[in-house]
Amino acid sequence: MPLVSGPDPKPGDLIEFFRGVYQHWGIYVGNGYVVHLTDQDGWSSLSSAFGGTAVVRKDRLEDVAQGWYYKVNNKYDQKRRPYPPNKVVREALAKVGEKMSYSVTSANCEHFVTDLRYGDSFSDQVDNGKTVVAVGGGIFFAVAAVAAFSSMRNRRQNQ
Structure with missing residues (x-):
């Protein structure tokens, strides 16, 4: 049921x-x-x-x-x-x-x-999914950028 x-x-x-x-x-x-x-x-x-x-x-x-x-x-x-x-x-x-x-x-x-x-x-389901992907991609990019920056900074400090 x-x-x-x-x-x-x-x-x-x-x-x-x-x-x-x-x-x-x-x-x-x-x-x-x-x-x-x-x-x-x-x-x-x-x-x-x-x-x-x-x-x-x-x-x-x-x-x-x-x-x-x-x-x-x-x-x-x-x-x-x-x-x-x-x-x-x-x-x-x-x-x-x-x-x-x-x-x-x-x-x-x-x-x-x-x-x-x-x-x-139209479809809110699709629009909401695109937002989630865009936000998730943005967060991933930001985390990757911070990690890359930290890695470069650590390399310079170790040299």
Whole structure:
């Protein structure tokens, strides 16, 4: 049984599935179903990263959750105006069965659902990951620079 928190989903809602180190996203289309960009088996779009393509599927919400925590997360509604729910659902259902290009950084499952709900493809998950990599790289560079400077200073003192 999946772990769910918050309100029951309504058609057109973004559903965020927590999968440990990443999140998977779908659009709730009603009657217990979500439409999502995923691999052929319907579990994860992340595995599509290796093949460069993914498929749009309509699956039962509980099947997609597979015991993981999920919630309605329309977090972008404060910044962007969503399309009417009937348009979101209609567009999502029209894409079922379609094969699409997949890229972790520019065409992932979150990009897919934000495009359907807001008409613009974006992903906080990717943006946050880029920030972590940039900050981590900056920290690594700073530590390496300090270590190199210390090493040079120690060499000069020993000469």
